[in-house]
Amino acid sequence: MSHKTDVIIIGAGPVGLFAVFELGLLNIKCQLVDNLDKIGGQCSELYPEKPIYDIPAYPRITGQELTDKLMLQIKPFDPVFHLNQQADSIIKNEDGWQLTTSENIVIMAKCIVIAAGAGSFVPRRPPLENIHEFENKSIFYSIRDKSKFKDKKILIAGGGDSALDWTNDLASIAEVTLIHRRKEFRASPDSVSKMLELENDKKINFKLGQLTQLIGEDGNLMKVKYKNEDEEGEIETDYFLPFFGLKMELGPIANWGINLNENLIKVDTEKFETSTSTIFAIGDINTYPGKLKLILSGFHEAALMAQKCFAYCFPDKKNVFKHTTSSKDLHKKLGV
């Protein structure tokens, strides 16, 4: 499927969202791409309930509240979101850029704004030797089709909601072993009690410990070794599903030919443009002398970036600076 817009924003965290506002005031339309299944970036994924104390005029606001308020603020500009997918590759053409996502959605735009924070969220991979050999054959970090697990031996690792929900779900069709480093779980109390009930009824096995080695051949897992304070052991298994949460990594952006400094994108402090013209980087992902990784700084960077995007999107128009308090034109755009 293919889309056309003025600006593609990579990352739907607070800074990406506020960029929609600043660009919208200048009549610039945006589409956003984010690898998470929800809007809000780290604010929604890592600390939705944790208060932030340094957003101007909000003495205290949680990550989720900030996301919700930004969504309300940018509603008049009707941004399009492409969630659950990574910005994979870009090609330069006469009209600007063509970006393809990991779900094969193609978006055409004049400018790209990278507001990707600390990178995109990807599953945390256990640091076990040879794990790559088994991935997508007998090790999966997410499950699309559970029918292949029917009547098989499944090892699930982790203590959060994903680990326990899949343990409880797959217990009815497969021989499930859950392994976790302690007998306490951070998953929701309902899931925990259901899992303990299944264990009590011998419908699943529980092992205390941490994984140390994968054994198998040609991508087919046979055994997984583990250890705990008292013993070392091995578990026979056909499949292994590790659920250790998400981590952030720069991902495909690193291969786009943009100048980097240790996984951060170098920008100037006038326009926040990268070494590639018409590609900008704002928020935690960029670096410049004096950079502070604050949401506040990202908002400022978004406003200045938007000025330069205007020049690229409307080369024949003059941008007259206006305030939202007084401009009738801006009021119209905001629907107030």
Add this chain to the structure above:
Amino acid sequence: MGIIKVKDREGGVHELKADMGSTIMEIIRDAGLDIEAACGGCCACATCHVYITNDKIEKLNAMDDDEESMLDQAFDVEKNSRLGCQIEYTDEMDGMELTLAPQ
């Protein structure tokens, strides 16, 4: 003010000046050592995982539920594992020895 001794993943040992009011993670990060601390120190990831390797571990507050839960997302967790962002430096910790956990 005191010092902490931090062993990096190549085995090099760094003596870092430590002030009250900073967390262990902040002291290590500001010294330019390789500690990811992806969430910035709000106990929402597990990328400031360290091992406390001498008896100064007795001077630390016990782990709370948040920290213990986040360690579930770390690997190679040992009895002396802690998250650097959850340890606020006090002078009692002067001379503490730590090792950065593998990435």
